[in-house]
Amino acid sequence: MSTGLIFACGGAILFVMGVAGVILHDHLLRRILAFNLMGSGVFLVLIGLAQRGGVPDPVPQAMVLTGIVVAVAATALALTLARRLFALTGGYTLPKDGDE
Amino acid sequence: MIRSAVVILAALFAAALIVAFLDLPPAEIDLPAAVTANMAISGVDHPVTAVLLNFRGYDTLLEIGVLLLALIVVLAVAPREEVAAPLVASAADPVLQTLARIAVPLMLLAAVYLLWAGAHQTGGAFQAGAVLAAAAVLLHLAGLLPGWSAPGLSLRGGLAAGFLVFLAVAAALLTEGALLQYPPAWAGALILLVEATLAVSLGLILAGLFLFLS
Amino acid sequence: MNVDLAFDLLLAAALLWSAWRTLATPDIFRAVILFIVFGLLLTLAWARLAAPDIALAEAAIGAGLTGALLLDAIGVLRGRKKP
Amino acid sequence: MSDPLVWLILLPLFWATGAFLFPTRGAWLAIGGTAVQLWLALALAAKVGAGGTATHAVGGWGAPLGIDLAADGLAALLLVLAQFVALPLFLYARDYFAGKAPAFWPLAGFLLAGMNVLFLSADLFNLYVALELVGLAAVGLVALGGGAGPLAAALRYLFATLVGSGLYLLGVALVYGTYGTVALATLTPLVTADAPRAVWLAAGLLLVGLMIKTALFPFHYWLPPAHGGAPAPVSALLSALVVKASFYLILRLWLGPFAPLAVAAAWLPALLGGAAILWGSWRAIRAERLKELVAWSTVAQLGYLFLIFPLLGADGLALHAGGMQVVAHGLAKAAMFAAAGVVIQVTGRDAVADVAGVASRLPVTLFAFGLAGVTLMGLPPSGGFLAKWLLIDAALAHGRWDMVILILVGGLLTAIYVFRVLRQAFLLPPSSERRRVKHRPVAILEWTAFALAAASVLVGLRGMEIVRLLGAVA
Numbered sequence: 001m002s003t004g005l006i007f008a009c010g011g012a013i014l015f016v017m018g019v020a021g022v023i024l025h026d027h028l029l030r031r032i033l034a035f036n037l038m039g040s041g042v043f044l045v046l047i048g049l050a051q052r053g054g055v056p057d058p059v060p061q062a063m064v065l066t067g068i069v070v071a072v073a074a075t076a077l078a079l080t081l082a083r084r085l086f087a088l089t090g091g092y093t094l095p096k097d098g099d100e
Numbered sequence: 101m102i103r104s105a106v107v108i109l110a111a112l113f114a115a116a117l118i119v120a121f122l123d124l125p126p127a128e129i130d131l132p133a134a135v136t137a138n139m140a141i142s143g144v145d146h147p148v149t150a151v152l153l154n155f156r157g158y159d160t161l162l163e164i165g166v167l168l169l170a171l172i173v174v175l176a177v178a179p180r181e182e183v184a185a186p187l188v189a190s191a192a193d194p195v196l197q198t199l200a201r202i203a204v205p206l207m208l209l210a211a212v213y214l215l216w217a218g219a220h221q222t223g224g225a226f227q228a229g230a231v232l233a234a235a236a237v238l239l240h241l242a243g244l245l246p247g248w249s250a251p252g253l254s255l256r257g258g259l260a261a262g263f264l265v266f267l268a269v270a271a272a273l274l275t276e277g278a279l280l281q282y283p284p285a286w287a288g289a290l291i292l293l294v295e296a297t298l299a300v301s302l303g304l305i306l307a308g309l310f311l312f313l314s
Numbered sequence: 315m316n317v318d319l320a321f322d323l324l325l326a327a328a329l330l331w332s333a334w335r336t337l338a339t340p341d342i343f344r345a346v347i348l349f350i351v352f353g354l355l356l357t358l359a360w361a362r363l364a365a366p367d368i369a370l371a372e373a374a375i376g377a378g379l380t381g382a383l384l385l386d387a388i389g390v391l392r393g394r395k396k397p
Numbered sequence: 398m399s400d401p402l403v404w405l406i407l408l409p410l411f412w413a414t415g416a417f418l419f420p421t422r423g424a425w426l427a428i429g430g431t432a433v434q435l436w437l438a439l440a441l442a443a444k445v446g447a448g449g450t451a452t453h454a455v456g457g458w459g460a461p462l463g464i465d466l467a468a469d470g471l472a473a474l475l476l477v478l479a480q481f482v483a484l485p486l487f488l489y490a491r492d493y494f495a496g497k498a499p500a501f502w503p504l505a506g507f508l509l510a511g512m513n514v515l516f517l518s519a520d521l522f523n524l525y526v527a528l529e530l531v532g533l534a535a536v537g538l539v540a541l542g543g544g545a546g547p548l549a550a551a552l553r554y555l556f557a558t559l560v561g562s563g564l565y566l567l568g569v570a571l572v573y574g575t576y577g578t579v580a581l582a583t584l585t586p587l588v589t590a591d592a593p594r595a596v597w598l599a600a601g602l603l604l605v606g607l608m609i610k611t612a613l614f615p616f617h618y619w620l621p622p623a624h625g626g627a628p629a630p631v632s633a634l635l636s637a638l639v640v641k642a643s644f645y646l647i648l649r650l651w652l653g654p655f656a657p658l659a660v661a662a663a664w665l666p667a668l669l670g671g672a673a674i675l676w677g678s679w680r681a682i683r684a685e686r687l688k689e690l691v692a693w694s695t696v697a698q699l700g701y702l703f704l705i706f707p708l709l710g711a712d713g714l715a716l717h718a719g720g721m722q723v724v725a726h727g728l729a730k731a732a733m734f735a736a737a738g739v740v741i742q743v744t745g746r747d748a749v750a751d752v753a754g755v756a757s758r759l760p761v762t763l764f765a766f767g768l769a770g771v772t773l774m775g776l777p778p779s780g781g782f783l784a785k786w787l788l789i790d791a792a793l794a795h796g797r798w799d800m801v802i803l804i805l806v807g808g809l810l811t812a813i814y815v816f817r818v819l820r821q822a823f824l825l826p827p828s829s830e831r832r833r834v835k836h837r838p839v840a841i842l843e844w845t846a847f848a849l850a851a852a853s854v855l856v857g858l859r860g861m862e863i864v865r866l867l868g869a870v871a
Contacts (some may be wrong), residue, residue: 007326016111016117017112020106028552031556033345050127058135058150063366068372068375070526072167073309074559077533081555083313089545116509120571120593123594124575125593129460129577131462137460154456162514176540177540281803
């Protein structure tokens with residue numbers, strides 16, 4: 001089993017952990033953490049699969065660099081909204097409503 | 101109930117993914133070979149930088165747009181009434197200040213090095229910008245740089261400069277026949293110009309994400 | 315070769331463990347610290363995957379800046395709740 | 398302006414940045430820029446209609462090393478629609494915000510740029526960046542509403558859209574891992590029905606990720622609070638255009654590279670679409686707030702778009718129906734939210750019951766609401782009528798009587814919730830307590846809503862042009 005495949009498999013597990021975390025947690029900061037774990041999982045799959053033969057591939061590496069910047073932008077946006085909500089309601093959870 | 105359903109589904113899906121990974125045939129398209137074949141006319145020596153700023157430079161242009169957009173939202177939504185963040189107030193201790201005074205010049209040096217190195221090896225605008233941002237955050241935590249409030253035109257100009265220069269270069273190169281079509285002779289210089297302004301703007305934006313928030 | 319394999323497996327396990335603890339630990343402050351630890355382990359993973367550019371960006375942006383943003387958000391949380 | 402393709406992307410990015418630098422000039426930058434974009438989009442549509450696909454190789458590299466842009470009839474149609482809807486909405490927004498919320502303009506610029514990028518891109522990873530651009534701009538716009546309600550709605554929307562793009566990106570990762578490329582043109586000949594398991598998983602991930610972003614039942618939960626809670630011009634942009642962008646991408650991938658895999662799963666989107674029509678309409682009938690009603694109506698109307706998947710065939714009927722529904726609903730829903738925004742500004746209230754007697758004060762606005770309702774119900778000669786006619790035609794050609802019944806029932810339910818509002822507005826007397834006027838209505842607000850509504854009806858008369866444009870789908 002190559003280094004690439006090991007981390008691709010780890011990334012897959014990380015991804016589902018992250019998605020489950022975003023769905024199951026109520027606390028906004030935890031959901032933001034879970035989203036970042038999910039993103040890291042995807043990045044590991046992208047690089048790990050592409051490099052499963054052991055040869056470095058600059059194309060997915062550039063894509064992951066792009067992805068990391070997008071993820072930090074999303075995180076900052078989420079934190080801004082969460083902090084503003086905290087300032088207004090005093091809590092880091094979304095109000096429950098019956099719109100499911 | 102929902103909890104266990106989600107966990108079981110997640111586990112099954114991870115298993116399916118891993119099973120699928122293990123019997124993949126080799127890829128049909130060899131893109132690294134195409135990258136290597138075109139390195140000579142890309143304007144840089146480092147493959148990742150070549151992909152990031154030349155072959156797939158369009159992605160990078162849009163990604164800077166995403167970052168600028170996030171900053172605009174942060175500016176629009178972040179509470180105007182300044183709440184003194186306790187982390188900052190408690191952190192203004194002399195040890196941290198001394199550390200910041202020593203570290204920040206070194207970080208600036210590191211940023212310039214990373215920017216210059218990006219053409220040939222690991223490094224480039226992103227890493228340089230990140231180090232610049234880290235320097236600003238460190239100064240802020242040490243109490244040497246106050247949190248920013250509403251930015252004036254010059255600061256907004258600095259935040260947008262990297263994106264605007266990149267965009268203008270992309271548009272100007274339409275005269276070469278296509279968006280972002282660097283002429284090989286000028287590619288190196290143009291990429292360096294884009295990277296240098298990007299590094300400064302990225303540093304400002306990334307620092308801004310932190311400083312406008314706190 | 316075998317040492318490499320063992321190291322990769324160990325690193326992957328450590329990554330998953332830190333991610334799991336990040337999600338499961340009851341204290342939010344610890345969760346953020348564990349997340350930063352996760353980011354540093356991920357930096358190692360990128361180095362193992364021959365991706366030094368990503369390793370550098372991950373350390374600076376992924377673990378560093380994201381960690382700082384989160385810690386700052388908790389600072390606000392605690393500042394409001396204590397007094 | 399040699400290549401309209403490229404300038405449709407560059408122009409909104411330029412004016413969005415300009416609006417960030419010079420907040421007081423934002424509105425005019427946006428309006429001027431969008432007017433030029435509309436002209437460019439029409440020029441592109443004429444070019445595509447005459448001579449097939451228009452392409453542009455960014456960087457001059459060409460796929461798979463570089464990123465290609467491509468515009469076929471479907472892309473051209475959506476580009477025209479997006480600029481055509483955005484232009485009156487920007488005029489509306491200028492008066493609606495009246496100098497407040499300067500961040501609207503740069504965000505709207507990035508939103509429009511992101512959609513144009515998405516309509517034109519022929520590269521899976523580039524499409525991911527476009528999706529993020531659209532998604533984050535849309536969330537930011539929802540958050541402009543300010544209070545705790547819009548913020549919570551924006552956060553709910555943000556997590557939905559981020560999980561959606563996470564699933565999408567994992568799909569892209571699997572595709573790159575399998576084939577070594579993410580360029581659509583290169584992938585199309587490579588993907589076959591006996592593709593490895595990873596490609597099937599990838600197709601599923603792309604589909605589900607995009608369904609979440611399109612708010613297809615049962616992933617619709619984020620839409621009513623977000624679209625119902627945002628400022629009216631934002632709701633209009635989101636309901637008319639943003640959810641269509643991810644639908645467009647599903648259709649593009651479904652007809653393009655993943656066509657060999659898609660046949661097996663065509664029943665699934667149609668089933669969910671049918672559920673969306675029934676559940677969305679039911680909730681719209683029961684809704685208490687006016688914008689909530691309009692938002693639930695979006696959930697229902699999106700359902701029709703997904704009915705086309707099992708009906709897609711060589712005759713092109715289903716594709717024409719889908720394209721027509723996208724256009725008709727886009728125009729009508731923009732008009733409806735714009736009209737609802739006027740009503741809420743004037744009465745200062747948001748409940749459906751508070752609309753009572755408003756028609757005497759705001760005849761143009763209520764007439765616009767009614768016209769948009771005509772399109773949603775599918776009455777002739779509106780665009781909505783043509784869309785549903787084509788859809789029923791396609792269903793009959795496939796012997797799908799169940800779908801015909803569903804479409805007719807859906808139209809009936811739509812009539813119930815539209816008339817619920819109109820009855821209040823036209824027939825009931827205004828109660829004295831509600832007569833105080835908070836803001837004077839501005840003529841531009843009323844007439845832009847009316848123009849959009851009129852367009853949604855009149856587009857039915859121009860159906861042949863749209864069908865001809867969709868004939869040029871690659």
